[in-house]
Amino acid sequence: MRRKMIIANWKMNLSSKGSQNVARTIVSSIVKLSKEYERTLPTIVLCPSFSALSGVASITKKSNRKIKLGSQNCFWETSGSFTGEESPQYLAELGVEYAIIGHSERRMLLKESDDMIQRKVRILCQQSAIIPIICVGENKNERSANVYRKVIKQQVRAAIFPLRKPINSRRPLIIAYEPIWAIGTGIACSVKECARIYALIRGILARELGSAYDAEWSAVLYGGSVSKKNIMEFVQPNVSDGVLVGGASLDAKTFNEMVRCLAKESV
Numbered sequence: 589m590r591r592k593m594i595i596a597n598w599k600m601n602l603s604s605k606g607s608q609n610v611a612r613t614i615v616s617s618i619v620k621l622s623k624e625y626e627r628t629l630p631t632i633v634l635c636p637s638f639s640a641l642s643g644v645a646s647i648t649k650k651s652n653r654k655i656k657l658g659s660q661n662c663f664w665e666t667s668g669s670f671t672g673e674e675s676p677q678y679l680a681e682l683g684v685e686y687a688i689i690g691h692s693e694r695r696m697l698l699k700e701s702d703d704m705i706q707r708k709v710r711i712l713c714q715q716s717a718i719i720p721i722i723c724v725g726e727n728k729n730e731r732s733a734n735v736y737r738k739v740i741k742q743q744v745r746a747a748i749f750p751l752r753k754p755i756n757s758r759r760p761l762i763i764a765y766e767p768i769w770a771i772g773t774g775i776a777c778s779v780k781e782c783a784r785i786y787a788l789i790r791g792i793l794a795r796e797l798g799s800a801y802d803a804e805w806s807a808v809l810y811g812g813s814v815s816k817k818n819i820m821e822f823v824q825p826n827v828s829d830g831v832l833v834g835g836a837s838l839d840a841k842t843f844n845e846m847v848r849c850l851a852k853e854s855v
């Protein structure tokens with residue numbers, strides 16, 4: 589059975605100390621929970637800001653690999669004159685196993701293009717063991733203009749281009765559908781619509797990757813105003829394989845409850 593996923597994206601909301609405090613509470617609760625739900629515990633990834641990574645790593649290390657570390661971004665080269673950027677190699681040294689790539693906040697505020705995202709996916713897949721969590725999703729205008737399927741298709745195709753040839757077999761591929769209008773607004777996508785986009789993305793992966801596509805090792809997540817109230821709606825089969833959580837992951841107690849729901853439901 590494939591484990592569900594829950595990814596905490598803390599964005600730029602917690603200091604290093606604050607991140608460690610939240611991580612400590614999460615680790616102690618999940619270690620206990622894992623004894624009860626060993627088989628069904630979801631894959632849990634915490635993504636603090638860069639400055640908090642090493643502090644949080646020292647805490648997640650104590651979780652007996654039940655909680656993984658992720659970064660919120662990385663650069664498309666491993667070293668060189670790239671002031672202010674972060675190398676996937678250096679991130680891996682800190683214990684980072686996942687990296688969020690192409691989050692809509694970076695696409696919008698930092699003008700990250702499909703080409704940049706493609707380069708990041710390429711370096712991660714060719715020169716590192718870090719698994720990219722590729723974010724895609726349309727904005728409000730694209731949804732109203734009914735061009736959102738085209739937008740999602742374009743973003744997915746560009747990002748997975750480097751994966752057309754199997755680089756590393758049995759390596760997870762994660763796409764997170766995060767409609768921009770649902771992020772931080774309290775208005776989540778409807779479950780029905782989420783299921784449609786899930787099918788759309790799965791179809792694109794199968795078509796574009798051909799024999800390199802491994803459905804079992806691919807996950808399509810949903811993100812955008814996921815809360816402890818609606819989380820279970822989104823993790824039904826063929827709606828999503830897990831969730832990317834922003835605001836609701838900042839509170840350790842809420843996050844722990846969400847993890848517990850996932851673990852219990854999968855029993």
Ligand code: PGA
Nearest residue numbers: 771772812813833834835
């Ligand atoms: P949200 O953020 O859960 O606060 O809507 C999700 C995200 O941006 O990843």
